[in-house]
Amino acid sequence: METTDPARPYMLLDSEGAVVTPVTAFFAELQACARPRTTIRSYGMDLLRWWRFLAGWGVDWNRATRLDARDFARWMQIAPKPARVHWRHRASGEMTPTPTTRGAAGVPNAVTGRAGPGRLYSMSTRAHCETVLRSFYAFHLEEGTGPIINPFPAARERRRLPAAAGRSARQSAGGRYRPSVPHRLPRRIPDSNFNELFAALRHNRDRALLAFWVSNGARASELLTSRQRDPLPGEQLLGVIRKGTAAFQQLPSSPDAFVWLLLYQDEAWRAGVPRGGHEALWWTLRRPFRPLTYHAARAMLNRANELLGANWTLHDLRHTAAYRMARDPGLALTDLQWVLGHAHLSTTQIYLPAGRDEIVEAVRAHHERQALLAQAPAAPAAGYRADSLNDLFGVAG
Known part of the structure; x- marks a missing residue:
């Protein structure tokens, strides 16, 4: 249970309502x-x-x-995981699980290739x-x-294989009952899919959010911490509060992100959104106006996903920005580490290998080259002239 006490932000209650x-x-x-x-x-x-x-x-x-x-x-x-009941159903007393519109559980999405949350x-x-x-x-x-x-x-002490004999035994990291989590490449949004996602948005606020997420690599929750005094369009900087350290950091962003931001602010101020340097930068679109939360931003992206039949996430935008910057030879990896706010350079290095889509395209091109090589005529044996063989077999020179 969440509380308003800063000394105890959350409490765990037992079945009788007593604090544990x-x-x-x-x-x-x-x-x-x-x-x-x-x-x-x-x-x-x-x-x-x-x-x-x-x-x-x-x-x-x-x-x-x-x-x-x-x-x-x-x-x-x-x-099985407990089914989540939508707040509208809870208010009406109808305890019906929230239906999913992004594909069956565990089935890969046709657009993104990502499997939906399993049961x-x-x-x-x-x-x-x-x-x-x-x-x-x-x-x-x-x-x-x-x-x-x-x-x-x-975890129990495990000894290395005989091939590495001579080294001392070591203790495996983690616990004995901890499962091995498979390593997965970060998933980015291809440029064509991102253009479709951007076109599916209906409001300038949403376009500005996506433009910032995909250009400065901020986490979804970090971007929502910005205040109205934090954007600096002349310097192309936007200030955010970092998630781990809670430090204020100005992130360079693309010029088009500030264009969408100005369009959104003009509409918001005309509608009556509170103005002031200390006020939140992102607000809801309907009255009563409230600062935009992470769950509301995720609902905005889910509405666009429903139009496209996709299941992109807000964190995919951060991965997309990281991949774009990592593939730029003019940007140092340490600069990318600073932008992403990683404590260790090894975390930033996961964006150096090609993404899933790039690997698939490279393998497809390999098969096409192999097919062309198989169709190419074989070179004549030693002692034979190619033009004579062409005349003999009727092959155009």
Whole structure:
């Protein structure tokens, strides 16, 4: 549950509505370690899932064993995710799951090639949940307020293959019940698809948002933190608050993004949107005017997706901007690291390899070249003249 108390932004409640004290202490530790509110909420969702699992078996959190943790890891592999009910249905008392309009669960989209969210928990969700619960019990183990043995142990010691004999054994990273998450290339939006997506937008505000996201590489939530004093069209800079460090940073953006921004601001101020340097830059389009939130921006993109039959995400725009800048030989990789706000250069390097679409096109061109080579006439053997063979077999010279 979200609160208005800055000292306790989120709380976990049990089935009787009482605050779960051990989780509150863990949240306080996260806040003291300068973790943002979004991280606390994300950890809280994993702890809520664990608390519900324990309640189903009547097990107290501080009496959970490794057998319980193992069963929980097995349960997450087969348990369906709870269906989300739209807020309009909740208001009317109709508990009908929200229908999806972006394809069946787990089926690749015809436009993007990305499979829709499956009915089961994904590998990344299971891995994140294991990490959260292992750190939760590690915290209480240090404080002396939890079980004497962490139910979520670290991975067993693994020795290298005989080919690498002679090296010492090492401890594998992660936990014993943490699944291996497959490495995936960041997905970008091809230029032709981006033009279609941009044309499907109906308002200048939405066009300005997409133009900034795809030009400065800011995260979706970061762009929404900008104030009306932050755009500097003359210098082509837009100020945002970084997600991890909460530092203010001015990002260079494309000129057309500022053109769409000025068009949007002219319409918004005519409609009565509050003006002032400290006011939010992005607002809703209907009264009562409210600052635009991440969920509202995602709904805007989903409406355009429905027209195209696609399932692009807001984060795909950041990947697209990163790919475009990484493929520019005149832009240094360290400059791209600064723009994207990566702490490590190794994170930025994932955009150096070609994207999925570029790889597919390259392989298609390879097959076309192979087909042309197969159709080409063979060179004559030594001692034969090519023009004589052409006259003999009737091949035009």
